[in-house]
Amino acid sequence: MAVTVVTRGTSDDCNSFEAQGNSLWLRMTRSGAAWAFHASVDGSWWRLLRYFALGNEPADCVTQPESDVRVGFLAQSPTGKGCAVTFDQISFRPSAPADLRDGS
Numbered sequence: 808m809a810v811t812v813v814t815r816g817t818s819d820d821c822n823s824f825e826a827q828g829n830s831l832w833l834r835m836t837r838s839g840a841a842w843a844f845h846a847s848v849d850g851s852w853w854r855l856l857r858y859f860a861l862g863n864e865p866a867d868c869v870t871q872p873e874s875d876v877r878v879g880f881l882a883q884s885p886t887g888k889g890c891a892v893t894f895d896q897i898s899f900r901p902s903a904p905a906d907l908r909d910g911s
Contacts, residue, residue: 809833809846811857823856835878836903843907853910 832847845853882892
């Protein structure tokens with residue numbers, strides 16, 4: 808399942824959709840204070856999982872858009888016999904798409 812977690816003091820998680828097969832692409836995009844998380848089953852079309860602003864307080868998202876944040880990837884098997892995971896093709900691009908909601 809594609810799940811995103813955002814922590815602002817307390818973590819909240821968003822269960823999005825069940826992934827079929829053994830591969831899932833993830834994309835985290837930031838433009839100022841705005842963030843978008845996408846997932847793809849084929850690496851071509853991206854499904855929007857979550858769109859949000861991140862800062863210590865709501866006002867910080869506007870006044871301090873470059874505040875410290877940490878992002879990462881995690882795989883787990885909370886119910887079941889466990890899982891083996893490989894993260895690959897991780898890359899960084901210094902620019903964001905014009906429309907963070909775009910699935911292209």
